[in-house]
Amino acid sequence: MSSNLGRVGVLYGGHSAEREVSLMSGQGVHDALRSKGIDAHLFDTGRYTLVDLINAGFDRVFIALHGRYGEDGTLQGALELLHLPYTGSGTLASSLAMNKIMTKKVWLQHGLPTPAYMVMDAETSVDELIDALGLPLIIKPPHEGSTLGITKVTTREEVAAAYRLAASYxxxxxxxxxxxxxELTVPVLGSGASARALPVIEIVAPDGNYDYEHKYISNDTQYVCPAELPAELSAELARLSEEAYRALECEGWGRADFMLDESGKPWLLEMNTSPGMTSHSLVPMGAKAAGMSYADLCVEILSSASCKVHSPSVA
Incomplete structure (x- = not known):
């Protein structure tokens, strides 16, 4: 298998607010692929250009970038123009999933459960906001991940500061x-009808605060995998994850994030199309529970790399 994958670039780093996480993800993926005999090489898109990428002579690339310019469809579009096979979702799915507002619109059109929302601007009425969504509520930038810029608002007086923080991103x-x-999450592997959910993971953070610190730095957060849930509910979460993944036309791999309310109803929050691959990350955890090693997971994802746009050849 490894001999057929050619020279592989692991794209990591980048320019987004999640650069530090991506550096950790990319290093882990690189080391895992090398352990399998794959000719893998790190390539920091935050330091090098597309010309450098062309000159690197990669046969395919593993995208270990998170956030803007790596997970949002922009890089995927460039790779399509270069006819360079890449891992994960294509341009449209990446762009849709990166925008939490558009994600919600698609999911609602498919009848999938996601929390009520409003799009805010500087003129949004606080009274209208609270009347529509109640308190507490969440305010966040729709194009960021890793809980960057997010605030749980418990009083009307907190709305303005929460808005300013999100608007800074x-x-x-x-x-x-x-x-x-x-808080639950479900990794998904594959594409189309073959897409399959991995075991459900429950995230138990101190005081329910699963922020950047508790995601990537602290060891205080606990993960339960498989989550301790009734079999019927686990099956329902798997079904919803696969449907949410297909609704956005995701490919290769992804991760659906949920809240399970106190009545036992699951609510979809977002879909990650280039999830973290650090030592704290959730997709490797779900794969391990399904009997797949970290290195084997990386190879499976890499093996699915492709271009998604098939243009007729030019004479």
Whole structure:
């Protein structure tokens, strides 16, 4: 298998607010692929240009970038123009999933459960916001991940500061109904009808605060995998994850994040199309619970690399 994959670039780093996480993800993927005899090479898109990428002579690339310019469809479009096979979702799915507002619109069109929301700007009425979503509520930038710029608002007086923080990351700001309950996530591998959910993971963070510190730095967060849930509910979460993944036309791999409310109803929060691959990351955890090693997971994802746009050849 490894001899057929050619010279592989692991794209990592980048320019987004999640650069530090991507550096860790990319190093882990690189080391895992090398351990399998694959000719893998790190390539920091934050330091090098597309010309450098062309000159690197890669046969395919593993995208270990998170956030803007790596997970949002921009890089995927460039790779299509270069006819360079890449891992994960294509341009449209990456762009849709990166925008939490558009993700919600697609999911609602498919009848999938996601919390109520409003799009905010500087003129949004606080009274209108609270009337629509209640308190507490969540305010966040729709194009960022890793909980960057997110605030749980418990009083009307906190709205303005929460808006300013989110707006410092993004031109748009998303306000969302707060769902009290258990935080769950479900990795998904594959494409189309073959897409399959891995075991459900429950995230138990101190005081329910699964922020950047508790995701990537602290060891205080606990992970339960497989999550301790009734079999019927685990099956329902798997089904919803696969449907949410297909609705956005995701490919290769991804991770659906949920809140399970106190009545036992699951609510979709977002879809990650280039999830973390650090020592704290959740997709490797789900794969391990399914009997797949980290290195084997990386090879499976890499093996699915492709270009998604098939243009007729030019004479």
């Amino acid at each position: 993004d031109e748009q700001v998303l306000a969302e109904q707060f769902i009290k309950g258990r």
